[in-house]
Amino acid sequence: MTPRSFTSIAALLMAGSGLSIGPDKTYLLENRLAPVMRKHHLDSLDALAAKLRPVSFGSMPGGLEQDVIEAMTTNESFFFRDDKPFTHFRTRALPQLLADRPAHAKLRIWSAAASTGQEAYSLAMILQESAAMLAGRSVEIIGTDISREALGRAREGLYTQFEVQRGLPMQSLVKYFRKEGSQWRIADSLRQMVQFRSLNLLADLRSVGQCDAVFCRNVLIYFDQPTKSRVLAAIARQMPSDGVLYLGGAETVLGITDAFTAQAHERGVYERVILPPAQAALCPPSFAGAAARG
Amino acid sequence: MSDSTKTCLVVDDSRVVRKVARRILETQGFIVREAEDGQQALLACRAAMPDSVLLDWNMPVMNGLDFLKALRSEFGPGQPPVMFCTTENDISFIEQAIENGAQEFIMKPFDEEILLGKFSQVGLL
Ligand SMILES: C[S@@+](CC[C@H](N)C(=O)[O-])C[C@H]1O[C@@H](n2cnc3c(N)ncnc32)[C@H](O)[C@@H]1O
Numbered sequence: 539m540t541p542r543s544f545t546s547i548a549a550l551l552m553a554g555s556g557l558s559i560g561p562d563k564t565y566l567l568e569n570r571l572a573p574v575m576r577k578h579h580l581d582s583l584d585a586l587a588a589k590l591r592p593v594s595f596g597s598m599p600g601g602l603e604q605d606v607i608e609a610m611t612t613n614e615s616f617f618f619r620d621d622k623p624f625t626h627f628r629t630r631a632l633p634q635l636l637a638d639r640p641a642h643a644k645l646r647i648w649s650a651a652a653s654t655g656q657e658a659y660s661l662a663m664i665l666q667e668s669a670a671m672l673a674g675r676s677v678e679i680i681g682t683d684i685s686r687e688a689l690g691r692a693r694e695g696l697y698t699q700f701e702v703q704r705g706l707p708m709q710s711l712v713k714y715f716r717k718e719g720s721q722w723r724i725a726d727s728l729r730q731m732v733q734f735r736s737l738n739l740l741a742d743l744r745s746v747g748q749c750d751a752v753f754c755r756n757v758l759i760y761f762d763q764p765t766k767s768r769v770l771a772a773i774a775r776q777m778p779s780d781g782v783l784y785l786g787g788a789e790t791v792l793g794i795t796d797a798f799t800a801q802a803h804e805r806g807v808y809e810r811v812i813l814p815p816a817q818a819a820l821c822p823p824s825f826a827g828a829a830a831r832g
Numbered sequence: 833m834s835d836s837t838k839t840c841l842v843v844d845d846s847r848v849v850r851k852v853a854r855r856i857l858e859t860q861g862f863i864v865r866e867a868e869d870g871q872q873a874l875l876a877c878r879a880a881m882p883d884s885v886l887l888d889w890n891m892p893v894m895n896g897l898d899f900l901k902a903l904r905s906e907f908g909p910g911q912p913p914v915m916f917c918t919t920e921n922d923i924s925f926i927e928q929a930i931e932n933g934a935q936e937f938i939m940k941p942f943d944e945e946i947l948l949g950k951f952s953q954v955g956l957l
Protein backbone atom coordinates (compact mmCIF):
# COMPACT_ATOMS: atom_id res chain seq x y z
CA MET A 539 0.00 0.00 0.00
CA THR A 540 1.34 3.44 -0.85
CA PRO A 541 1.72 6.05 1.90
CA ARG A 542 -0.91 8.10 0.10
CA SER A 543 -3.44 5.25 0.28
CA PHE A 544 -2.68 4.79 3.96
CA THR A 545 -3.26 8.48 4.56
CA SER A 546 -6.62 8.50 2.86
CA ILE A 547 -7.88 5.41 4.73
CA ALA A 548 -6.59 6.81 8.04
CA ALA A 549 -8.27 10.15 7.30
CA LEU A 550 -11.58 8.42 6.59
CA LEU A 551 -11.37 6.49 9.87
CA MET A 552 -10.50 9.59 11.86
CA ALA A 553 -13.35 11.63 10.42
CA GLY A 554 -15.81 8.78 10.29
CA SER A 555 -15.40 7.12 13.67
CA GLY A 556 -12.59 8.88 15.55
CA LEU A 557 -10.36 5.83 15.20
CA SER A 558 -6.81 6.99 15.33
CA ILE A 559 -4.49 4.63 13.50
CA GLY A 560 -0.73 4.83 12.90
CA PRO A 561 1.30 3.50 9.94
CA ASP A 562 2.46 0.61 12.16
CA LYS A 563 -1.09 -0.75 11.92
CA THR A 564 -0.99 -1.44 8.18
CA TYR A 565 -1.35 -5.17 8.87
CA LEU A 566 -4.59 -4.45 10.71
CA LEU A 567 -5.99 -2.66 7.68
CA GLU A 568 -4.97 -5.59 5.49
CA ASN A 569 -6.65 -8.14 7.78
CA ARG A 570 -9.83 -6.32 8.57
CA LEU A 571 -10.46 -4.80 5.16
CA ALA A 572 -10.03 -8.03 3.17
CA PRO A 573 -13.78 -8.87 3.37
CA VAL A 574 -14.69 -5.30 2.38
CA MET A 575 -12.37 -5.54 -0.64
CA ARG A 576 -14.06 -8.79 -1.66
CA LYS A 577 -17.54 -7.34 -1.23
CA HIS A 578 -16.71 -4.30 -3.39
CA HIS A 579 -14.63 -6.28 -5.92
CA LEU A 580 -11.43 -4.39 -5.19
CA ASP A 581 -8.13 -6.20 -5.50
CA SER A 582 -5.91 -4.06 -3.29
CA LEU A 583 -5.97 -1.48 -0.53
CA ASP A 584 -4.68 1.04 -3.08
CA ALA A 585 -7.72 0.36 -5.26
CA LEU A 586 -9.93 0.72 -2.20
CA ALA A 587 -8.29 3.96 -1.12
CA ALA A 588 -8.71 5.40 -4.61
CA LYS A 589 -12.48 4.85 -4.44
CA LEU A 590 -13.03 6.51 -1.07
CA ARG A 591 -15.05 9.70 -1.03
CA PRO A 592 -14.37 12.21 1.71
CA VAL A 593 -16.81 12.02 4.62
CA SER A 594 -17.83 14.79 6.94
CA PHE A 595 -16.93 14.50 10.60
CA GLY A 596 -19.16 12.14 12.54
CA SER A 597 -21.44 11.29 9.63
CA MET A 598 -22.73 7.81 8.81
CA PRO A 599 -21.85 7.83 5.12
CA GLY A 600 -23.17 4.42 4.01
CA GLY A 601 -21.62 2.52 1.09
CA LEU A 602 -17.96 1.60 0.88
CA GLU A 603 -16.95 4.26 3.40
CA GLN A 604 -19.31 2.91 6.06
CA ASP A 605 -18.15 -0.64 5.38
CA VAL A 606 -14.54 0.43 5.91
CA ILE A 607 -15.40 2.28 9.12
CA GLU A 608 -17.37 -0.64 10.53
CA ALA A 609 -14.81 -3.26 9.54
CA MET A 610 -12.21 -1.40 11.57
CA THR A 611 -14.23 -1.36 14.78
CA THR A 612 -13.38 -3.81 17.55
CA ASN A 613 -16.63 -5.27 18.84
CA GLU A 614 -15.33 -7.43 21.65
CA SER A 615 -17.62 -7.38 24.65
CA PHE A 616 -18.83 -9.62 27.41
CA PHE A 617 -21.49 -9.80 30.08
CA PHE A 618 -20.78 -7.92 33.33
CA ARG A 619 -17.39 -6.92 31.95
CA ASP A 620 -15.01 -6.12 34.82
CA ASP A 621 -17.85 -6.72 37.26
CA LYS A 622 -17.14 -3.66 39.49
CA PRO A 623 -18.98 -1.02 37.43
CA PHE A 624 -22.07 -3.21 37.41
CA THR A 625 -21.86 -3.83 41.15
CA HIS A 626 -21.48 -0.10 41.67
CA PHE A 627 -24.47 0.63 39.48
CA ARG A 628 -26.65 -1.93 41.28
CA THR A 629 -25.65 -1.14 44.84
CA ARG A 630 -24.80 2.58 44.75
CA ALA A 631 -25.86 4.53 41.69
CA LEU A 632 -29.28 2.97 41.15
CA PRO A 633 -30.53 3.35 44.75
CA GLN A 634 -29.22 6.94 44.81
CA LEU A 635 -30.82 7.89 41.50
CA LEU A 636 -34.12 6.39 42.61
CA ALA A 637 -34.00 8.21 45.91
CA ASP A 638 -33.26 11.53 44.18
CA ARG A 639 -36.05 11.35 41.62
CA PRO A 640 -39.82 11.66 41.97
CA ALA A 641 -41.62 8.32 41.77
CA HIS A 642 -43.11 9.04 38.35
CA ALA A 643 -39.81 10.01 36.72
CA LYS A 644 -38.53 7.57 34.15
CA LEU A 645 -34.95 6.38 34.56
CA ARG A 646 -32.82 6.33 31.41
CA ILE A 647 -29.62 4.38 31.01
CA TRP A 648 -27.37 4.56 27.99
CA SER A 649 -24.89 1.97 26.77
CA ALA A 650 -22.99 4.30 24.45
CA ALA A 651 -20.78 1.78 22.64
CA ALA A 652 -23.14 -1.15 22.96
CA SER A 653 -21.50 -3.42 20.39
CA THR A 654 -23.21 -6.83 20.43
CA GLY A 655 -25.40 -5.95 23.41
CA GLN A 656 -23.81 -7.69 26.40
CA GLU A 657 -23.43 -4.46 28.39
CA ALA A 658 -27.02 -3.33 27.81
CA TYR A 659 -28.38 -6.78 28.63
CA SER A 660 -26.27 -7.00 31.79
CA LEU A 661 -27.93 -3.75 32.86
CA ALA A 662 -31.35 -5.16 31.95
CA MET A 663 -30.66 -8.18 34.19
CA ILE A 664 -29.69 -5.90 37.07
CA LEU A 665 -32.86 -3.86 36.61
CA GLN A 666 -35.08 -6.94 36.48
CA GLU A 667 -33.51 -8.15 39.68
CA SER A 668 -34.04 -4.74 41.26
CA ALA A 669 -37.77 -4.81 40.59
CA ALA A 670 -38.60 -4.38 44.27
CA MET A 671 -36.43 -1.28 44.53
CA LEU A 672 -37.85 0.11 41.29
CA ALA A 673 -41.40 -0.29 42.62
CA GLY A 674 -43.01 -0.11 39.21
CA ARG A 675 -40.97 2.82 37.98
CA SER A 676 -40.30 2.78 34.26
CA VAL A 677 -36.76 2.37 33.03
CA GLU A 678 -35.39 2.67 29.55
CA ILE A 679 -32.09 1.26 28.34
CA ILE A 680 -30.70 2.67 25.11
CA GLY A 681 -27.87 0.86 23.36
CA THR A 682 -26.07 2.72 20.57
CA ASP A 683 -23.13 1.89 18.35
CA ILE A 684 -21.64 2.88 15.03
CA SER A 685 -21.53 -0.71 13.82
CA ARG A 686 -24.79 -1.83 12.22
CA GLU A 687 -23.57 -5.40 12.16
CA ALA A 688 -22.87 -5.44 15.91
CA LEU A 689 -26.25 -3.82 16.57
CA GLY A 690 -27.93 -6.46 14.42
CA ARG A 691 -26.47 -9.13 16.66
CA ALA A 692 -27.45 -7.17 19.76
CA ARG A 693 -31.07 -6.97 18.60
CA GLU A 694 -31.03 -10.64 17.73
CA GLY A 695 -29.81 -11.55 21.23
CA LEU A 696 -28.29 -14.83 20.09
CA TYR A 697 -24.93 -15.71 21.62
CA THR A 698 -22.41 -18.50 21.20
CA GLN A 699 -21.49 -20.91 23.98
CA PHE A 700 -18.18 -19.07 24.29
CA GLU A 701 -19.91 -15.69 24.71
CA VAL A 702 -22.34 -16.85 27.40
CA GLN A 703 -19.47 -18.22 29.43
CA ARG A 704 -17.67 -14.90 29.64
CA GLY A 705 -18.77 -13.06 32.76
CA LEU A 706 -22.23 -14.58 33.05
CA PRO A 707 -22.95 -16.58 36.23
CA MET A 708 -24.63 -19.94 35.58
CA GLN A 709 -27.74 -18.83 37.50
CA SER A 710 -28.22 -15.96 35.05
CA LEU A 711 -27.63 -18.23 32.09
CA VAL A 712 -30.37 -20.56 33.27
CA LYS A 713 -32.71 -17.71 34.16
CA TYR A 714 -32.36 -15.50 31.11
CA PHE A 715 -31.37 -17.72 28.18
CA ARG A 716 -32.70 -20.67 26.31
CA LYS A 717 -30.74 -22.94 24.04
CA GLU A 718 -31.31 -22.71 20.33
CA GLY A 719 -29.22 -25.32 18.53
CA SER A 720 -25.68 -24.66 19.66
CA GLN A 721 -26.42 -21.01 20.53
CA TRP A 722 -28.14 -19.25 23.40
CA ARG A 723 -31.08 -16.86 22.97
CA ILE A 724 -31.68 -14.09 25.46
CA ALA A 725 -35.14 -13.79 27.06
CA ASP A 726 -37.71 -11.56 25.38
CA SER A 727 -38.33 -9.84 28.71
CA LEU A 728 -34.74 -8.50 28.57
CA ARG A 729 -34.86 -7.74 24.88
CA GLN A 730 -37.94 -5.62 25.38
CA MET A 731 -36.14 -3.49 27.94
CA VAL A 732 -33.44 -2.36 25.52
CA GLN A 733 -33.69 -0.19 22.45
CA PHE A 734 -30.74 -0.44 20.06
CA ARG A 735 -30.00 2.38 17.61
CA SER A 736 -27.16 3.34 15.29
CA LEU A 737 -25.34 6.37 16.50
CA ASN A 738 -21.91 7.80 15.88
CA LEU A 739 -20.43 9.21 19.09
CA LEU A 740 -18.79 11.97 17.03
CA ALA A 741 -22.18 13.17 15.81
CA ASP A 742 -24.80 15.29 17.52
CA LEU A 743 -25.84 13.22 20.55
CA ARG A 744 -28.98 15.17 21.43
CA SER A 745 -31.25 12.56 19.84
CA VAL A 746 -30.40 10.25 22.76
CA GLY A 747 -32.07 12.60 25.23
CA GLN A 748 -31.11 12.96 28.89
CA CYS A 749 -29.64 9.85 30.54
CA ASP A 750 -29.17 9.28 34.26
CA ALA A 751 -26.39 6.73 33.89
CA VAL A 752 -24.06 6.34 30.92
CA PHE A 753 -21.85 3.35 30.24
CA CYS A 754 -19.26 4.48 27.69
CA ARG A 755 -16.79 1.70 28.09
CA ASN A 756 -13.85 0.52 26.02
CA VAL A 757 -14.39 2.89 23.13
CA LEU A 758 -12.52 6.08 24.11
CA ILE A 759 -9.29 4.04 23.99
CA TYR A 760 -9.50 4.10 20.19
CA PHE A 761 -9.74 7.91 19.99
CA ASP A 762 -7.09 10.63 20.14
CA GLN A 763 -7.15 13.25 22.93
CA PRO A 764 -9.19 15.94 21.15
CA THR A 765 -11.79 13.36 20.10
CA LYS A 766 -12.01 11.97 23.65
CA SER A 767 -12.57 15.50 25.02
CA ARG A 768 -15.18 16.27 22.43
CA VAL A 769 -17.11 13.03 22.98
CA LEU A 770 -17.02 13.33 26.77
CA ALA A 771 -18.23 16.93 26.61
CA ALA A 772 -21.09 15.90 24.32
CA ILE A 773 -22.04 13.01 26.63
CA ALA A 774 -21.99 15.37 29.62
CA ARG A 775 -24.59 17.54 27.91
CA GLN A 776 -26.92 14.53 27.82
CA MET A 777 -26.66 13.99 31.57
CA PRO A 778 -28.30 15.66 34.56
CA SER A 779 -26.12 17.15 37.28
CA ASP A 780 -26.29 13.96 39.38
CA GLY A 781 -25.71 11.61 36.46
CA VAL A 782 -23.13 8.83 36.66
CA LEU A 783 -20.64 7.91 33.96
CA TYR A 784 -18.84 4.59 33.70
CA LEU A 785 -15.66 4.26 31.63
CA GLY A 786 -13.53 1.22 30.80
CA GLY A 787 -10.59 0.08 32.93
CA ALA A 788 -8.02 1.76 30.66
CA GLU A 789 -9.95 5.01 30.28
CA THR A 790 -10.06 8.19 32.33
CA VAL A 791 -11.37 11.76 32.28
CA LEU A 792 -8.20 13.07 33.89
CA GLY A 793 -6.59 15.73 31.74
CA ILE A 794 -9.27 15.23 29.09
CA THR A 795 -12.37 16.99 30.30
CA ASP A 796 -13.58 19.10 33.19
CA ALA A 797 -17.15 17.92 32.76
CA PHE A 798 -16.58 14.90 35.00
CA THR A 799 -14.67 14.05 38.12
CA ALA A 800 -13.65 10.63 39.41
CA GLN A 801 -15.63 9.26 42.34
CA ALA A 802 -13.30 8.70 45.28
CA HIS A 803 -12.19 5.07 45.63
CA GLU A 804 -14.36 3.93 42.72
CA ARG A 805 -12.32 3.02 39.68
CA GLY A 806 -14.05 3.83 36.42
CA VAL A 807 -16.94 5.76 38.00
CA TYR A 808 -17.33 9.48 37.28
CA GLU A 809 -19.69 12.25 38.37
CA ARG A 810 -20.89 15.23 36.38
CA VAL A 811 -19.28 18.53 37.28
CA ILE A 812 -21.39 21.60 36.66
CA LEU A 813 -19.35 24.78 36.71
CA PRO A 814 -21.33 27.87 37.70
CA PRO A 815 -22.18 29.70 34.45
CA ALA A 816 -19.90 32.64 35.20
CA GLN A 817 -16.90 30.41 35.84
CA ALA A 818 -17.66 28.23 32.85
CA ALA A 819 -17.76 31.29 30.61
CA LEU A 820 -14.48 32.62 31.99
CA CYS A 821 -12.56 29.41 31.68
CA PRO A 822 -11.98 27.74 28.35
CA PRO A 823 -11.91 23.97 29.04
CA SER A 824 -8.15 23.62 28.82
CA PHE A 825 -7.58 26.47 31.25
CA ALA A 826 -10.21 25.22 33.68
CA GLY A 827 -8.55 21.80 33.56
CA ALA A 828 -5.12 23.24 34.27
CA ALA A 829 -6.54 25.29 37.13
CA ALA A 830 -8.28 22.29 38.64
CA ARG A 831 -5.13 20.22 38.46
CA GLY A 832 -2.70 22.95 39.44
CA MET B 833 -4.77 -12.10 43.39
CA SER B 834 -3.40 -15.62 43.42
CA ASP B 835 -2.75 -17.49 46.62
CA SER B 836 0.03 -20.03 46.21
CA THR B 837 -1.38 -22.29 48.90
CA LYS B 838 -4.70 -22.94 47.08
CA THR B 839 -5.35 -26.47 45.94
CA CYS B 840 -7.62 -27.67 43.18
CA LEU B 841 -8.75 -31.24 42.62
CA VAL B 842 -9.23 -31.85 38.90
CA VAL B 843 -11.61 -34.76 38.33
CA ASP B 844 -11.83 -36.03 34.75
CA ASP B 845 -11.40 -39.39 33.08
CA SER B 846 -9.52 -37.76 30.22
CA ARG B 847 -5.81 -37.43 30.83
CA VAL B 848 -5.61 -34.66 28.25
CA VAL B 849 -8.25 -32.55 29.98
CA ARG B 850 -6.55 -33.03 33.35
CA LYS B 851 -3.25 -31.98 31.82
CA VAL B 852 -4.68 -28.86 30.18
CA ALA B 853 -6.51 -27.81 33.36
CA ARG B 854 -3.38 -28.45 35.43
CA ARG B 855 -1.24 -26.31 33.16
CA ILE B 856 -3.68 -23.40 33.32
CA LEU B 857 -4.25 -23.58 37.08
CA GLU B 858 -0.58 -23.96 37.92
CA THR B 859 0.18 -20.66 36.18
CA GLN B 860 -2.12 -19.10 38.81
CA GLY B 861 -0.25 -20.72 41.68
CA PHE B 862 -2.71 -23.55 42.34
CA ILE B 863 -1.44 -26.86 43.62
CA VAL B 864 -3.29 -29.34 41.42
CA ARG B 865 -4.31 -32.85 42.36
CA GLU B 866 -5.98 -35.26 39.97
CA ALA B 867 -8.65 -37.94 40.12
CA GLU B 868 -9.97 -40.10 37.27
CA ASP B 869 -13.51 -40.60 38.52
CA GLY B 870 -15.93 -39.63 41.28
CA GLN B 871 -14.90 -42.44 43.59
CA GLN B 872 -11.20 -41.55 43.45
CA ALA B 873 -12.20 -37.92 43.98
CA LEU B 874 -14.20 -38.76 47.09
CA LEU B 875 -11.26 -40.70 48.54
CA ALA B 876 -8.99 -37.75 47.75
CA CYS B 877 -11.37 -35.35 49.55
CA ARG B 878 -11.51 -37.59 52.61
CA ALA B 879 -7.71 -37.68 52.69
CA ALA B 880 -7.29 -33.91 52.30
CA MET B 881 -10.05 -31.49 51.38
CA PRO B 882 -9.03 -29.33 48.39
CA ASP B 883 -9.90 -25.61 48.19
CA SER B 884 -11.78 -26.16 44.93
CA VAL B 885 -12.90 -28.93 42.61
CA LEU B 886 -13.06 -28.92 38.82
CA LEU B 887 -15.45 -31.72 37.94
CA ASP B 888 -16.33 -33.64 34.78
CA TRP B 889 -19.86 -35.03 34.50
CA ASN B 890 -19.59 -38.31 32.60
CA MET B 891 -17.05 -40.63 34.18
CA PRO B 892 -16.90 -44.37 34.84
CA VAL B 893 -17.40 -45.78 38.36
CA MET B 894 -18.99 -42.66 39.87
CA ASN B 895 -20.13 -39.73 37.74
CA GLY B 896 -19.68 -36.07 38.62
CA LEU B 897 -23.20 -35.50 39.88
CA ASP B 898 -23.09 -38.52 42.19
CA PHE B 899 -19.73 -37.37 43.49
CA LEU B 900 -21.12 -33.90 44.17
CA LYS B 901 -24.13 -35.31 46.02
CA ALA B 902 -21.89 -37.59 48.10
CA LEU B 903 -19.47 -34.74 48.83
CA ARG B 904 -22.21 -32.37 49.96
CA SER B 905 -23.98 -34.97 52.08
CA GLU B 906 -20.77 -36.09 53.78
CA PHE B 907 -19.19 -32.69 54.35
CA GLY B 908 -22.12 -30.25 54.31
CA PRO B 909 -23.05 -27.56 51.79
CA GLY B 910 -20.96 -24.80 50.32
CA GLN B 911 -17.38 -25.87 50.70
CA PRO B 912 -15.32 -26.46 48.71
CA PRO B 913 -16.59 -24.65 45.61
CA VAL B 914 -17.23 -27.14 42.81
CA MET B 915 -17.14 -26.18 39.17
CA PHE B 916 -18.53 -28.56 36.64
CA CYS B 917 -16.53 -28.78 33.44
CA THR B 918 -18.39 -30.92 30.97
CA THR B 919 -19.56 -31.46 27.40
CA GLU B 920 -23.13 -31.56 28.73
CA ASN B 921 -24.62 -28.21 27.85
CA ASP B 922 -28.38 -28.48 28.21
CA ILE B 923 -30.10 -26.18 30.67
CA SER B 924 -31.37 -29.23 32.58
CA PHE B 925 -27.80 -30.22 33.46
CA ILE B 926 -26.96 -26.73 34.69
CA GLU B 927 -30.13 -26.74 36.77
CA GLN B 928 -29.20 -30.07 38.35
CA ALA B 929 -25.72 -28.72 39.04
CA ILE B 930 -27.19 -25.69 40.82
CA GLU B 931 -29.69 -27.78 42.79
CA ASN B 932 -26.97 -30.05 44.04
CA GLY B 933 -24.68 -27.29 45.19
CA ALA B 934 -22.22 -26.62 42.35
CA GLN B 935 -20.84 -23.07 42.21
CA GLU B 936 -20.24 -22.76 38.49
CA PHE B 937 -20.62 -24.60 35.21
CA ILE B 938 -18.12 -24.65 32.37
CA MET B 939 -19.15 -26.08 29.02
CA LYS B 940 -16.41 -27.86 27.09
CA PRO B 941 -14.51 -27.03 25.02
CA PHE B 942 -13.06 -24.45 27.37
CA ASP B 943 -9.99 -22.28 27.15
CA GLU B 944 -7.78 -20.50 29.62
CA GLU B 945 -9.87 -17.35 29.59
CA ILE B 946 -13.11 -19.15 30.37
CA LEU B 947 -11.58 -21.37 33.05
CA LEU B 948 -9.86 -18.52 34.86
CA GLY B 949 -12.89 -16.26 34.37
CA LYS B 950 -15.08 -18.78 36.17
CA PHE B 951 -12.51 -19.24 38.95
CA SER B 952 -12.47 -15.51 39.47
CA GLN B 953 -16.30 -15.34 39.33
CA VAL B 954 -16.51 -17.65 42.33
CA GLY B 955 -13.81 -15.72 44.17
CA LEU B 956 -10.96 -18.20 43.77
CA LEU B 957 -8.68 -15.77 41.92
C1 LIG C 1 -14.73 -2.85 22.40
S1 LIG C 1 -16.42 -2.46 22.06
C2 LIG C 1 -17.01 -2.06 23.66
C3 LIG C 1 -18.28 -2.77 24.00
C4 LIG C 1 -18.79 -2.57 25.42
N1 LIG C 1 -18.99 -1.18 25.73
C5 LIG C 1 -17.85 -3.20 26.43
O1 LIG C 1 -17.17 -2.49 27.17
O2 LIG C 1 -17.77 -4.43 26.49
C6 LIG C 1 -16.23 -0.87 21.26
C7 LIG C 1 -17.45 -0.48 20.43
O3 LIG C 1 -17.37 0.91 20.11
C8 LIG C 1 -17.95 1.10 18.85
N2 LIG C 1 -17.50 2.40 18.29
C9 LIG C 1 -16.26 2.72 17.85
N3 LIG C 1 -16.24 4.00 17.40
C10 LIG C 1 -17.49 4.50 17.60
C11 LIG C 1 -18.09 5.75 17.34
N4 LIG C 1 -17.42 6.76 16.79
N5 LIG C 1 -19.41 5.89 17.65
C12 LIG C 1 -20.11 4.87 18.20
N6 LIG C 1 -19.59 3.67 18.47
C13 LIG C 1 -18.29 3.48 18.17
C14 LIG C 1 -17.50 -0.10 18.06
O4 LIG C 1 -18.33 -0.35 16.94
C15 LIG C 1 -17.54 -1.21 19.12
O5 LIG C 1 -18.74 -1.93 19.03
